[in-house]
Amino acid sequence: MPLSKRTTLTQFLIEERRRFPDASGDFNALILDVALACKAIARTVAFGELGGVLGNHAADAGGSVNVQGETQKKLDVLSNDVFIRLTEWGGHLAGMASEEMDLPYQIPGKYPRGKYLLVFDPLDGSSNIDVNVSVGSIFSVLRAPESGRDMAEADFFQPGAQQVAAGYALYGPTTMLILTVGNGVNGFTLDPNLGEFMLTHPQLKIPQDTQEFAINASNSRFWEPPVKRYVDECLAGKTGVRGKDFNMRWIASMVAEAHRILMRGGVFLYPRDSKDAAKPGRLRLLYEANPVGFIMEQAGGRASTGSQPVLGVVPTSLHQRIGLVFGSKNEVERIERYHAEPARQESGTPLFAERSLFRN
Numbered sequence: 001m002p003l004s005k006r007t008t009l010t011q012f013l014i015e016e017r018r019r020f021p022d023a024s025g026d027f028n029a030l031i032l033d034v035a036l037a038c039k040a041i042a043r044t045v046a047f048g049e050l051g052g053v054l055g056n057h058a059a060d061a062g063g064s065v066n067v068q069g070e071t072q073k074k075l076d077v078l079s080n081d082v083f084i085r086l087t088e089w090g091g092h093l094a095g096m097a098s099e100e101m102d103l104p105y106q107i108p109g110k111y112p113r114g115k116y117l118l119v120f121d122p123l124d125g126s127s128n129i130d131v132n133v134s135v136g137s138i139f140s141v142l143r144a145p146e147s148g149r150d151m152a153e154a155d156f157f158q159p160g161a162q163q164v165a166a167g168y169a170l171y172g173p174t175t176m177l178i179l180t181v182g183n184g185v186n187g188f189t190l191d192p193n194l195g196e197f198m199l200t201h202p203q204l205k206i207p208q209d210t211q212e213f214a215i216n217a218s219n220s221r222f223w224e225p226p227v228k229r230y231v232d233e234c235l236a237g238k239t240g241v242r243g244k245d246f247n248m249r250w251i252a253s254m255v256a257e258a259h260r261i262l263m264r265g266g267v268f269l270y271p272r273d274s275k276d277a278a279k280p281g282r283l284r285l286l287y288e289a290n291p292v293g294f295i296m297e298q299a300g301g302r303a304s305t306g307s308q309p310v311l312g313v314v315p316t317s318l319h320q321r322i323g324l325v326f327g328s329k330n331e332v333e334r335i336e337r338y339h340a341e342p343a344r345q346e347s348g349t350p351l352f353a354e355r356s357l358f359r360n
Contacts, residue, residue: 009035009177009188009197016181026114027141027181030092031165034118034139035177035197037086038169041079041123041137042190045171053078054130075129076100079122079137093118094144095151097318099287104151104318116164117142117156119287124168125253134172136255140291141165153318160290160311167291168255178204178262178295185262185299206301207265210328214249214257215269222273226306226338230269254283258292258326262299267331271306272323281305281323285315289324302332306339 007015013028044053053074080100087093088105091112096105099121107113120139128135141164145155167179175190177197187201213234220228234246249266251257257268272281283289293303293310303310303326310324325335 007199009179009199012186012188012199013181016183019183026092027116027164029090030087030114030116030118030141031179031181033087033090033092034083034167037083038137038175038177039190039195039197040082040086041075042169042171042175044078044082045075045129045135048129048132072100073123073126073129076123076126083118083120083122083137083139087118090114092116094147094149095155096120097153097156097286098122099284099319104153104156106150113147115144115147117144117151119156119291121284121287124255124288125251128251128253133251133253134170134256135253136168136170136259138168138255138288138291139166140287140294156286156318157315159314160285160293163290163294163311166294168258168295170255170259172256172259176200176259178259180295180298182298185295187262204262204299206262206296206299206328208300208329210265210267210331211244212247212249212264212266213269213331214251214261214266215271216250216252217248219273219275222275223271224273224306224339225343226335226341227269227271227273229338230335254288254292258295261301261327262295265328267325267327267335269325269335270323271325279321281321283322283324285310285313285320285322286318289322293324293326296326300329301327302329304332304336306335 010032013031017023017028044051048054055074080098084105088107089111092114093107093116094113095107095117097119118139118141122137123135124138125135142158142162143164165181167177170176177188179186185204186199187204188197189200191198215231233240233242237245260266261268270282289310296303297311305323306325313322325332
């Protein structure tokens with residue numbers, strides 16, 4: 001269709017900029033560069049095996065491992081390169097940090113440096129790629145402490161509440177870009193005919209109540225008591241203290257989990273547990289928990305470590321891990337209450353009893 005009444009991402013950003021007459025336009029240009037990176041990744045993901053991008057990176061050499069200790073997929077490395085190549089040149093960034101890079105990425109000397117920092121997970125849920133399940137990209141924009149110099153790790157150690165913008169792209173049946181610039185959350189769908197992100201889901205709001213939760217139940221033996229209590233109550237259904245039945249979901253892609261919750265409510269838990277005492281959580285604070293947390297809070301939901309709001313946590317390392325609970329506000333607050341209450345004595349009924357589907 002040659003004409004559409006829908007707003008493009010570019011038009012949306014211009015309208016937002018008009019609220020700040022002194023804005024330079026650098027921020028809008030940066031977001032459009034990020035959106036272009038997401039379009040390029042979406043195109044690559046769509047080809048799958050036809051594009052020769054499935055499988056592990058450098059498989060002939062035994063595979064490569066990132067700073068997280070995770071085997072990199074070909075698309076992890078390619079997506080990381082796409083983000084860098086399409087955002088480094090514009091003069092809007094002072095530096096970048098990514099799940100796939102040990103240290104901050106310095107803007108090459110041949111390009112001007114700007115006033116923003118970009119942190120990102122270029123391909124969240126990449127373990128799903130080979131089985132054709134939805135994956136995505138997550139990003140966060142921070143202000144640089146100062147521009148014109150190389151960025152140190154400490155320059156990125158800003159609590160999530162200081163984010164200028166955050167968003168994710170979901171590469172599913174349609175490609176969507178979810179964005180917050182601190183004024184609510186808006187969803188854009190990629191029009192494959194025009195190659196433009198079009199505003200299709202304005203001012204998204206998460207229902208405060210839900211009957212759906214997402215958690216990796218295989219880790220149940222490592223959960224802390226408040227998490228065990230919450231999940232146990234959900235599984236008890238109508239006959240339990242909650243008085244209603246719950247459904248459990250688990251996609252193993254946080255972008256896909258977050259998107260489902262943003263669309264219809266729910267609660268996601270990847271809590272701190274005792275599986276590995278050296279890791280105070282599974283998800284990374286700077287480029288996973290903070291941007292998703294910012295989106296959730298802007299949409300009327302809540303994001304927490306279980307014991308405190310995640311957006312208030314001051315990072316201490318570039319790849320810091322953290323426990324995370326987010327989604328429908330009333331459910332997250334209930335989980336926080338369980339963490340705040342004195343430890344309850346174990347009842348005679350275990351979380352998953354002998355006849356349970358999830359026996360230990």
